[in-house]
Amino acid sequence: MDGAELDRLVAKLPRKRIGFYPTPFHRLDNLSATYGVDFFLKREDMAGPGTLSGSKTRLAEFILGQALADGVTHVISQGVYLTNSGMQFAAACRAAGLTPILYLTRDEARHGELTEYRGNLLLNKIMDVEVHYLPTRGGAYWDVAEEQQRVADAMSARKAELEARGHTVLVVPTGGAHPYGFVGHALTFTEMIEQAEASGVRLDYVYHTAGTGTALPGLIAAKLMTGSSVRFRSIAICGYQPGDWMNVDLIVDRVKDILTLLGAEVPADDAIRAEIDVDERFIGEDYAVPSPEGVAAIRELAVSDGVFLGPVYTAKGFAGLLDHVRTGRVEQASKVAFLHTGDTGNLFEIPQVVGDVAG
Structure with a gap:
């Protein structure tokens, strides 16, 4: 099917319009001239x-669309204290007239006790979001089962409190990884392909930063439904091995769920798995810890084309893309789109998060 037909299928689902779509798509002229590769950005930021x-925000439109249909009044979500997802869901809830609540963790051994509001945390404060803080061991609490359970128990207790007062509460997992939302990035894909074609460009690759596995399933589902030849490359900021909290099998299952939801043919698992190419070499020391490659990528893109990346997600993803170009994994004259998923608020975080971006 073509992109228009896919869009019509998605349009049947509950949705609360919050963002401004289609988001921009443009060429990075100076970086392209430097490397002999045509770089493009899809500006989800x-x-x-x-x-x-x-x-x-794409995910939130569908998750909150269903939430409003179900009479939800409060939305509880979770993440590390500098979470992009939590801030974006809080903003979406404010726009939709729902009450956001966040449960946020902080690795105090690395980042210290909370003494000031910066970055996304400051934005949550400005939006007057109800925020609960839990100190944890390590940058990503989801890597430790007992830490995961502690956060889940705290959210469940707050949900029960609110429901006892007559409210209806929805809990959205880390990163917005809720079944209602995965379909959102099928629209990102069709937009991007149509915008590229309108510019006379046929994309060879789409790169993105892979974290909580919420973007890739929709991208793959849309590619399979439309028959596109573009190839995906995912640069991970957390482990994607079998048995990890996030892994390839989970992505496969989410793709199948999207295809089933839209009434499309579901291929064999191996056919979906063939679309997944995850590079874990750019995680760095830990989640939310700056890497030298990421810091360099922030500076290079800002100097070349005046575009800012964020240190936790997008800088590490773009660093992987640049490495693939330099080492020949991306061929000269290729047309490559990078999905800029946000994260710029974290440029205003503490040095232990941002690194020496100012040089």
Whole structure:
């Protein structure tokens, strides 16, 4: 099917319009001239509703659309204290007239006790979001089962409190990884392909930063449904091995769920798995810890084309793309789109998160 037919199928689902779509798609002229590769950006960081946004707004439109249909009044979500997802869901809830609540963790051994509001945490404060803080061991609490359970128990207790008062509550997992939202990035894909074609460009690769596995399933589902020849490359900021909290089999299952939801043919698992190419070499020391490659990528893109990446997600993803270009994994004269998923609010975080971006 073509992109228009896919869009019509998605349009049947509950949705609360919050962002400004289609998001921009443009060429990086100076970086392209430097490397002999045509670089393009798909600007999910400009989705809205505020000036600091990202790819989770797509998910929120579908998750909150169903939530409103179900009479939900409060939305509880979770993440690390600097979460992009949490901030974007809070903003989306404000736009939709729902009450956001966040449960956020902080690795105090690495980042210290909370003494000031910065980055996304400051934006949550400005939006007057109800925020609960839990100190944890390690940068990503989801890597430790007992830490995961502690956060889940705290959210469940708050949900029960609110429901006892007559409210209806929806809990959205880390990163917006809720079944209602995965279909959102099928629209990102069709937009991007149509925008490229309108510019006379046929994309060879789409690169993105892979974290909580919420963007890739929709991208793959849309590619399979439309028969596109583009190839995906995912640069991970957390482990994607079998048995990890996030892994390839989970992505396969999410792709199948999207295809089933839209009434499309579901191929064999191996056919979906063949679309997944995850590079874990750019995680760095840990989640939310700056890497030298990521810091260099932030500076290079800002100097070349005046575009800012964020240190936790997008810088590490773009660093992987640049490495693939330099080492020949991306061939000269290729047309490559990078999905800019946001994260710029974290440029204003503490040095232990941002690194020496100022040189």
